[in-house]
Amino acid sequence: MEKVKNRWLIALSAVGIHLSIGSVYAYSVMTIPLNKLHGWLKSDVTFAFSIAILFLGFSAAFLGPWVERMGPRNSGRLAAVFYSLGIIGSGLAVKFGSLSLFILSYGVIGGIGLGVGYITPVSTLVKWFPDRRGLATGMAIMGFGFAAMLFGPIMAKLFQVMDIWKVYILLGAVYFCLITCSSLYIAPPPKGWLPKGMREAPVGADGEPAPKRAVRRDLAQMTVKEAIRTKRFYFMWVMLFINITCGIALISVASPMAQEVTGMSAMQAAAMVGLMGLFNGGGRIGWASFSDIIGRPVTFMAFFVIQVVAFLALSTVTDAFVFQCLIMLILTCYGGGFSTLPAFLGDMFGTKQLGTIHGFELTAWGIAGIVGPTIVTKVLEATGSYTTTLHIFAGFLAFAFLVSCLMAREIKAKRQWYAQQQSEEGVSA
Structure with a gap:
């Protein structure tokens, strides 16, 4: 029989994906350097962020069926490609001073990567943690929230020691590696799998089976x-x-x-x-x-x-x-x-x-x-x-x-x- 994967490592892999794409929350670190370098208005630079969030939402919706069919590993790779291309393309836009290319790369291409990456581990985690759904999804999406604390200072320091466009190229490569590696371990559980606590009735002090932890059934199974x-x-x-x-x-x-x-x-x-x-x-x-x-x-x-x-x-x-x-x-x-x-x-x-x-x-x-x-x-x-x-x-x-x-x-x-x-x-x- 195939060895069942460790669900906590599945959760850790999901955190890795969300830490990478969650770096979008450190976007404000880029505003002033880009304003000083090319004279781009802060409102124009911020517009790229708004477009990225817009495409996150709509790509998550309209690419969701493909994500379900491809499975978390392949969709994670797709997210790595789109998000890293968006960041690298932003670097090329900075090098050539093209604001429109920057908005296209960071906002549209990077935004699609954000949307695919955001939903990639979620349904898989819920299946691995039927007894602790909130904890499981909280761990993954926590990574998205904490990412600014990790990447914000790193980006600020890199902007001081490197050309800005090179920072984008470097970050794009780093994000690609992190998302791809995190996606390698993610997979849905075997059909009919349940965690040990739900699979075996615990024994009480009197030797009789103790009540299992109550897990409320889903209201429905819907498309x-x-x-x-x-x-x-x-x-x-x-x-x-x-x-x-x-x-x-x-x-x-x-x-x-x-x-x-x-x-x-x-x-x-x-x-x-x-x-x-x-x-x-x-x-x-x-x-x-x-x-x-x-x-x-x-x-x-x-x-x-x-x-x-x-x-x-x-x-x-x-x-x-x-x-x-x-x-x-x-x-x-x-x-x-x-x-x-x-x-x-x-x-x-x-x-x-x-x-x-x-x-x-x-x-x-x-x-x-x-x-x-x-x-x-x-x-x-x-x-x-x-x-x-x-x-x-x-x-x-x-x-x-x-x-x-x-x-x-x-x-x-x-x-x-x-x-x-x-x-x-x-x-x-």
């Missing part, structure tokens, strides 16, 4: 075509869209807002931004793991209640310490939404086409990456104050909480209906 016909698919999309819109908008203005509202220095604000990456990544593993205990619907309700209070409090706070605490709290919910999502989708739609369904939900990220910063910029230009912006986002989050309540009610009703159907079938048998 993507079936999933998009359900109300809960769109409830989830709205919840994800609002969570990302508010979080990414706050990230985009965190440094100047801290300086203007609390009087923090530029260096103190920069240190705060670095710490935000820690809480973003920590929230991904922490909230996703906690969702295994309290349930995914309750977890999303908690995200929105916490953030409504935090955004309203931010509009009145001027103390630097309290301000930073509120920012970090919001960032844990922002990151937690990403990591809890795949496990939640698995609970609702099963693992049959989880990667594809996950990809379609991520279109919310692609659109939110443009909508969030645009709203905060437009409102700031019109009012000159962060207060109105924070109140608007608090309203969005309150609406998302109502949607999460509808989601929980929908799931409860479906479970009761399925339980009744099974009971009737049992009686008739």
